[in-house]
Amino acid sequence: MLSRVAENLYWFGRYLERAENTARLINVNTYLLLDMPKIITPGWLPLVEISGNEAAFNRSYKESSEENVLKFLITDPENPDSILSTLRFARENLRTTRDVTQREVWELVNDLYYDVRDEGHRCITRQQRNEYLTEIIRGVQLIVGTLFTGTSYDNAFKFMRLGFNIEQADMTTRILDITSQDLLPHQQDELASLQNIQWMSVLKSLTAYQMYRRHVRTRVNGPSVLKFLLQDRAFPRSVLFGLSRNESLIRQLPNNKAPLNHLNKLKRTIKAADVRALSEHGLHEFVDEIQLGLSALHNSYGETYFYC
């Protein structure tokens, strides 16, 4: 398969997954704010920080109001990671590879892109927003489902899945990072219950709450949630799961030595994580470390398969 096509499919996977996870991230923050006591106002800026686009945000907006942040994250064409932008990039990548993807997938991506573009006004009020974001999430899942049930498991699809999985690992770490914002009050009695609310929203944003309950069988607490979302071997949105998926895909591709080295290193770091300590402090730095590792992995894919 063509290197250029492989690269475009990989990016298609990444962008599509990014769109879905951004929608999840916004949803979780909306619910978190509802549950938090009124004296605590974590606000919306953390979401911009998580996506790493503060500079772009500050260029376009004076204040980090709910409306501004949501416009920026959902429909702003100037933000390369807004849901609309990522869907547009996904669509452009698919457009240049339309010869290898199913027509139905193109139709669905088109449809979703136009919906998000034309219905952007719905992201402003909280009530409509939830509906709107849920439609986006479902739209992406419909595309992914169509791909998984109707695409040959060939190299083209492998590169797409590499993109899905690496992006999911990346976004899971970013969503975890939302808890490392030091926003909660320090009175011990209140803190515990508020922390739990925070961890619970993290689980819910990744629709991991039920699976957590079934497999972890303990009340929601920081170390267990971290363990589940970083190190669980069976939950598809855990970081380790995403990396293992990447590994099994890479093993089926040629010239895989360099990417496998990066993967193994990352997996070791994840497995060695001390979740109890991280739930207290240092999570943000740990997330940074993982993201650097993911970025090195990403570059090794490029060097091996895309720019030979």
Next chain:
Amino acid sequence: MPFNWQQYKSGEFYDELFEAPGKPRPAADNLVKYLTKMSPQDLKTRRTAAELTIKLMGISFTVYSEGQMIDRAWPFDIIPRIIPLSEWQTVEAGLKQRVEALNLFIQDIYNDQKIIKDKVFPRHLIERSTNFRKQCMGVSPPLKTWAHICGSDLVRGGDGVMYVLEDNLRVPSGVSYMLENRLVTKRVFPEVFQTTNIMPVDDYATQLYETLSNLSPRRTKKPVIALLTPGIYNSAYFEHAYLAQQMGIELVIGSDLFTDSDDCVYMKTIKGPQRVDVIYRRIDDLFLDPEAFNKDSMLGTPGLMRSWLKGKVALANAPGAGVADDKVVYTYVPDFIKYYLGEDPILPNVPSYRCYLKKERDYVLENIDKLVVKPANESGGYGMLVGPHSTKAEQNKFRELIKAKPRNYIAQPTLALSTAPTLIGRGIAPRHLDLRPFILSGKKRYVTTGGLTRVALVKGSLVVNSSQGGGSKDTWIVDTGKTDKPKKTKPYTQSRTTQKPGKGKA
């Protein structure tokens, strides 16, 4: 209230669906009966459904406007254009004949030039042809075929006769829209497909694949075929992607390919270089290979010509095939048919005046307000003058252009192009149209069933190009059984005794 077809009048023009007001042609009978039952609201609903389908399927073409590339939805009229099968069979034979002669001409021009020696065709026309490639002299491509894919534009005049308006032998486009139009129509008017015997069109991709694989220099079971596109900003990119997908071949851009020191062409893949046997190129000659042609081209691949000349890769269409695309050369095609095939042309040309001949030029200069003046080597409807719709200043400008470069212009009488009913606003009105069938030449020749019907959506306009506000229609080749009396035969039915209970309709 349904539309009153008695009110539909095409005036002096030949109408494709109606013999006379209120009297549909036999092949259009079922369609008109069906449409008669529909209210303007019904038609509007169907049109909205078609537009939605087009948007959803992402059928688009790209236009460059105000410094931006815009992806426009494909403009489509839901009322199909109908041609009876009996007429189509003649057109098909005429197109095959024409393309055979054209390929013989190109092969002759780049080799023995017998036609020039026999004084049937003047040498100076070739020497000044912008699409003549001296690099191709002495080349004999596989099957001695140069124009593997040809798109010929047909128009019907007021006399009801189908004329060939031009032959596109370089990179003709539009076939994907022909295929997509049918898919849209099936979704919009599924009922008519049950009552009318409409010939299917979807064989094209298979036939094109066959044609291309016939050209492979290596005798492998599955030659590696790639479609070379200028990229996503090309107006026909949708079509490139569509055809590559339908044929299951690679869609490549110039930078995906390279020519190695063994003169073979390779594509860059995740496993390393892979040799390419056949390239269906949708890039013009001059941008194909910066080594051989335009040095600044970013679209092509260096070394393609070198590889082609050594027979290591096949290019379709062959470089230099455009020499017969020239509108002055066009005027000689009936002579080619007689010269090479010893046959009379089945399809006539539109009568044309060649400005390089003094007598004909004088006529053109004198009557420019009645004629359509066309440059010899433009496509897409650019750079032409439609006399009756032009100003005095424009006419004078063209007079000067012709005098300066008479070789570069031909002129034709303004044709009374045929019309067909077209949905305009809330009503139905006649609009002018043409037809572009596609002819494939490999080991055998194949003509699309019908072709792409393009329609000028502006009242009275004769310009059908999509880049200039034209739309399109589905084209139905309809088998009415026989031309006059339909033969009555008993349809086969399952006999009562063999019918099992619960299976099928009782």
